[in-house]
Amino acid sequence: MQIDLDILFTWGAIAKVYKKNETIFFEEEMANFYYQIIEGSVRMFNSNDEGKEFTQGYFSNGQSFGEPPLFIDEVYPSTAIVCQESKIIKLSKDKFLKIIDEYPxxxxxxxxxxxxxxxxxxxTAKDIINQKPEFRIISFLNSIKKNSDPLQKELVPFTRQEIANFTGLRVETVIRVFSKMNECKKVDIIKHKIYY
Amino acid sequence: MQIDLDILFTWGAIAKVYKKNETIFFEEEMANFYYQIIEGSVRMFNSNDEGKEFTQGYFSNGQSFGEPPLFIDEVYPSTAIVCQESKIIKLSKDKFLKIIDEYPxxxxxxxxxxxxxxxxxxxTAKDIINQKPEFRIISFLNSIKKNSDPLQKELVPFTRQEIANFTGLRVETVIRVFSKMNECKKVDIIKHKIYY
DNA sequence: CGGTTCCTTGAGGATGATCAACGAGGGTGG
DNA sequence: CCACCCTCGTTGATCATCCTCAAGGAACCG
Structure with a gap:
């Protein structure tokens, strides 16, 4: 979802540049702003006591994120950080809600x-419950694949660690599953790069 | 969420009585109706090849369910069945979307x-990833507990199997975790009934 | 009181996590 | 061009844990 930039600026939004790995908001923090990415990318995730992370979602150019809590006066369920230097629009909650009311x-x-x-x-919940690491990974791969033709393989633009965070598995497990999938021709691995 | 019954009936909704365990719609089926419970309760769930189930949510008196796919011309991500004889309002997708447009x-x-x-x-996703059966179960218990006072324990109105389906665990695991939690005084178990 | 559903327990096994160590690649600065 | 560093990928061994399977007990309801 994205709101027209003209509208946002008219209502007093400002654009801010975030450096790589900078945090936009923290889990449990009250939601006070609407955010929309002009350029860059953002990752929302939770981490548990042992530092294990779970990625709730990636967002990039043009997308907004972290809006649900704005509608219900809630805190953020996850932390958001920028993956690369990013330019992001910020608008106060009040103004955002007014825009929503103004434009059906x-x-x-x-x-x-x-x-x-x-x-x-x-x-995602369904697939994660389904146990079976390979199953989880395949459903993640499907969710990010642009074309749906299994014959036309494309580069998977994620590191194994990132895939582990998405699927709730450990890196080593992800690696071993991919090795097996490579043998079964379910993916191609060329120079450590994964094609699916 | 519930829409006023007068409005629903004015727009041609009908009420239908479903028998216990009757299916309202199936996973992967196209979404063509808006449903709102007058009386009764509904469970949405997925089941995998081995028959293991995962409960996505329970809904009861006054609540609507299965709306998201209506907004985006999608199929249902889960199956919905009634847990007990239930009276449920049904309205066609077209009319529902018109109501939405009509009443901001x-x-x-x-x-x-x-x-x-x-x-x-x-x-839920965060808690499930967090592994640790006890952790998953506690977070489920918290999500259903009415009062938030840990001293004032209330009956948990679910069977162990149902809790297993919610948490993605197996019955035996749920039972063993509860036994331990009983010893640690985290829950009370009286006559097999769980109080939390 | 018979049947059904739910709960319980134990033994055994599979599997993913953990720990530790090393290899490969890519980028940077001398 | 080489040396270094840093991130990412890889492998093997071991361990803890949850699942599986099987069998039986308890509660409830007509």
């Missing part, structure tokens, strides 16, 4: 956005 | 509802 089409688009996210979270 | 306050409420669900799904 925008509200409608948010409804769609949230519906999409619920669907994808439902899918 | 209703649209706004749906935005809130979806935001709440995203938050709770994010939490």
């Amino acid at each position: 089409q925008i509200q409608r688009k948010f409804l769609k956005t949230l519906a999409i996210r619920i669907n994808s979270k439902a899918k | 306050q209703i649209q706004r409420k749906f935005l809130k509802t979806l935001a709440i669900r995203i938050n709770s799904k994010a939490k």
Whole structure:
């Protein structure tokens, strides 16, 4: 989902540049701003006591993130950091909610956005419960694959650690599963790069 | 979220009685109706090849369910069945979307509802990844507990199997965890009933 | 009181996590 | 061009844990 930049700036939004690995907001922090990425990418994740991380989602150019808590006066369920230097628009919660009220089409688009996210979270939950590391990894690969043709393999633009964080597995497990999948021709691995 | 019954009936909704364990819609089925429970309760879940189930959510009196796919022309990510004889309102997708357009306050409420669900799904995902059966179970117990006072224990109205389905664990594991939690006084078990 | 559903326990096994160590690649500065 | 560093990938051994399977007990309901 993205709101037109003209509208955002008219309502007093500011653009801020975040350095690589800078945190935008923390888990449990009250939600006070609407964020929309002009350029760059953002990762939302949770980490547990032992430092193990779980990635809730990646967001990039043009996308907004962290909006749900704004609608319900809640805290953020996850932490958000930028993966690379990023330019991000920031608008106060009040103004954001006013925009929503003012422009019904925008509200409608948010409804769609949230519906999409619920669907994808439902899918993720289902696949994670399903145990079986290979199953989890395949469903992650499917979720990021652009074309759906199994014959036309594309580069998987994630490190094994990142995939581990997405699937809730450990790096070593991810590596071993990929080795097996390579043997079974389910993926190609060329120079350590994964193609699916 | 619930829409006023007068409005629903005015727009041609009908109420239908479902028998216990009857299926309302299946996973992967196209979403064509809006459903709202007048009386009864509904469970949405996925099951994998080996018959292991994962419960995505329970819904009861007054609540609507299965709306997200309506907004985005999608199929249902899970199956919905009634847990007990239930009276449920059914309205066609077209009419539902018209109501949404017609009444901005209703649209706004749906935005809130979806935001709440995203938050709770994010939490669930986080807790499930966190491994540790006891941790998963406690977070499930917290999510259903009415009062938040740990001293004032209340009956947990779910069977061990149901809790297993919610947490993605096996019955035996759930039972063993509860036995331990009983010893540590984290829960009370009286006549096999669990109090938390 | 018979049947059904739910709960319980034990033994055994599979599997993913953990720990530790090393290899490969890419980029940077001398 | 080489040396160094840093991140990422890889491998093997060991361990803890949850699942599986099997069998039996308890509660509840008509």
